[in-house]
Amino acid sequence: MNAPLITVKDLTMGWGDLILLEDVSFEIQRGEIFAILGASGCGKSTLLRYLTGLDEPMAGSIRIEGVGAPTLEVGRPAFGVMFQSGALFGSMTVGENLALPLNEWARLPPAAVSAIVRAKLRLVGLQDSEHQQPSELSGGMKKRAAIARAMTLEPDLIFLDEPSSGLDPVSAVELDELILTLNADLGLTVVLVTHELPSIFKIATRCVLLDRPTRSILAWGDPRLLRDESDLSEVHHFFNRTSPEHTGPGRERKDV
Amino acid sequence: MTASRPAEARPAFQIEFIDPVEGLAEVRVEGALTFADGGALWDRLRSKLPMAAKAGVRFDLSGLESIDGGAMALLVQAKWDLETSGTYCEFTGSTGAVAKLLALYDGDARAAPRTPRLHVGVLGHVGDSTLAAVRGTQVFLAFVGSMVLASGGVLRRPRTGNWRGLVPLVTRTGADAVPIVGLILFLIGFVMGFQSAVQLKEFGASIYVADLVALSMTRELGPLMTAIIVCGRSGAAFAAELGAMRVSEEIDALRTMGIGPLRFLVFPRVLALFLVLPVLTLLGDFVGILGGLLVGVVSLQLTITGYLNETLRALDLWDISQGLLKASVFGLAIGLISCSQGLAATGGAEGVGRRTTSSVVISLFALIVIDAAFTLGFYELGL
Structure with a gap:
């Protein structure tokens, strides 16, 4: 097996006196679509912030092959990040949003920057939105524009924070297909945080399921295998959308 | 245009307090109860229930035609308050939609312990504000330092x-x-x-x-x-x-x-x-x-x-x-x-x-x- 692209070792997550997860270790291989899963508040987004270097873990280490510990302080970024809300700059057009990292990191004439921006927008199906303001885009379009912006510096690795949350089913499926295409055709490694089960089963090659009560990783591996074969009831509940407390459409009244 | 509220409308519910029989005081709630009547319901429960508290209370809901969530929350809270003060308390006679709502609002459960709000005194507030001011100054000085480096x-x-x-x-x-x-x-x-x-x-x-x-x-x-x-x-x-x-x-x-x-x-x-x-x-x-x-x-x-x-x-x-x-x-x-x-x-x-x-x-x-x-x-x- 090749050396992993990302190695997470003995990570402790939290802030102040609050510890979310302890001794978290896993590896992400090059070319994977890797999903970070778990209930709300279990630390998925915090983990993503550590992986992207936005925050530092309380303890433990993260290594990205060829980069070392993720940092945002030195040089051209080695990966792209799409934030949950898109985080496009509201004072710029969509095209200017994409041109920003290019102008920062590549000495290209304006016409060349513009050509690259248009190509990236075509890639995500937003060729007609170059001169629109982000406020004029729908939720799905914003996310696609944010993916395009995250890809302008040609990274090998991209992090996506809840790409399909808040989208209608058709837009969510389109976004999943876009991610699959980018992964298959460009060899992009994708690490994503998500809640959407259909999306996980469709695109994720492997996943890690975080668990708040035990402060640890509950399960990892191929999500389809975990769904069908896991013996752990919590894993079964998560992947089959059932609740240990809810056995039917309404809660049965307990006998008094 | 705003709809005007009928002045002094009579509540569509009745509440009756019956003296203890076999050790249990009975509170009979009848009619249709909504959260809009919550003020009247709450006042009457508050004024009459403490007297019954020694004996224990049974809420008879059999005459209740309908109730909404807000009013049910008040009834359940009244029961919990009595239980917290050591009085036995129970709901009886609920049927149909009323019974479903009672279950949904945990009417059959024991009082949930409430986390008391931490009381901070005047000195505590002064201390917190001072610490916040010191921290704010530290952060600002660090910001100015980083800004000097960035400008350089x-x-x-x-x-x-x-x-x-x-x-x-x-x-x-x-x-x-x-x-x-x-x-x-x-x-x-x-x-x-x-x-x-x-x-x-x-x-x-x-x-x-x-x-x-x-x-x-x-x-x-x-x-x-x-x-x-x-x-x-x-x-x-x-x-x-x-x-x-x-x-x-x-x-x-x-x-x-x-x-x-x-x-x-x-x-x-x-x-x-x-x-x-x-x-x-x-x-x-x-x-x-x-x-x-x-x-x-x-x-x-x-x-x-x-x-x-x-x-x-x-x-x-x-x-x-x-x-x-x-x-x-x-x-x-x-x-x-x-x-x-x-x-x-x-x-x-x-x-x-x-x-x-x-x-x-x-x-x-x-x-x-x-x-x-x-x-x-x-x-x-x-x-």
Whole structure:
């Protein structure tokens, strides 16, 4: 097996006196679509912030092959990040949003920057939105524009924070297909945080399921295998959308 | 058009308290109960239940035709309050939708323990505020330090500066502020001229209105009032803008592109105010003197030439340049304070609002302190 692209070792997550997860270790291989899963508040987004270097873990280490510990302080970024809300700059057009990292990191004439921006927008199906303001885009379009912006510096690795949350089913499926295409055709490694089960089963090659009560990783591996074969009831509940407390459409009244 | 509420409408429910039988007092609730009747229900439960508390209480809901969630929450809370004080309590006779709602609102469960709110006394508040102020100062000093490093980086390698962002910022903070600065400083010169004219006329020294207005405008009021206007206009705008960017993850997005927010966002803003404030102050000085001139010509019958000659005689270059020097420092202070406050925003719209308010309050305080320090310094140096 090749050396992993990302190695997470003995990570402790939290802030102040609050510890979310302890001794978290896993590896992400090059070319994977890797999903970070778990209930709300279990630390998925915090983990993503550590992986992207936005925050530092309380303890433990993260290594990205060829980069070392993720940092945002030195040089051209080695990966792209799409934030949950898109985080496009509201004072710029969509095209200017994409041109920003290019102008920062590549000495290209304006016409060349513009050509690259248009190509990236075509890639995500937003060729007609170059001169629109982000406020004029729908939720799905914003996310696609944010993916395009995250890809302008040609990274090998991209992090996506809840790409399909808040989208209608058709837009969510389109976004999943876009991610699959980018992964298959460009060899992009994708690490994503998500809640959407259909999306996980469709695109994720492997996943890690975080668990708040035990402060640890509950399960990892191929999500389809975990769904069908896991013996752990919590894993079964998560992947089959059932609740240990809810056995039917309404809660049965307990006998008094 | 608004629907008017029927005055003194009779509640559609009845509540009956029956004295203890077999050790249990009975509370019979009948009719249709909604949260709109909650006040009456709550008052009656509160006034009658404590008397029954010794014996234990049975709520008979068999006559209840309908109930909504809010009213059910009140009934359940009344039961829990009794249980907490050690009284046995139960619901009986609920059927159909009422029974479902009772189960949904945990009517058959025991009182959930409530986490008591931590009480903080006056001393605690004083301590917390002091710690917050110390922490705030530490954060601000660290911010200024990082800003010095970022500015040094830009000056060493000018290509890395966000010069493209500077021009619109200068327009926004400078050119767009000309009308308001002009109007306010003109009126201040006018009012000062008028107030002093009344006094100086008594001594036949009307011409000295020109000296008074010119010196106080250039040395003190021009820079300070212009800075206060810019603080309210641009300082607040910077704090709100950066605060909104921070809470919508735009600052994080910028960092993940390898673009430092201090270099890209803060540096051009601080530089814009540093450059623009002296220019606006110069304009303010000029229109302030014009305000005084209007008083001199209209009210004191001075000639325009006479007034201007007296103004030029009273002023020397240092009077104007010390005002401009102050204005530059005011610009730096407003820029640094408002940007640091904006970048520290957390928690959504409310956090942005709080930081915007803080940025204006802290900036105004800083302006007065800096002004006092300059005045004292110049006085000690004999300038």
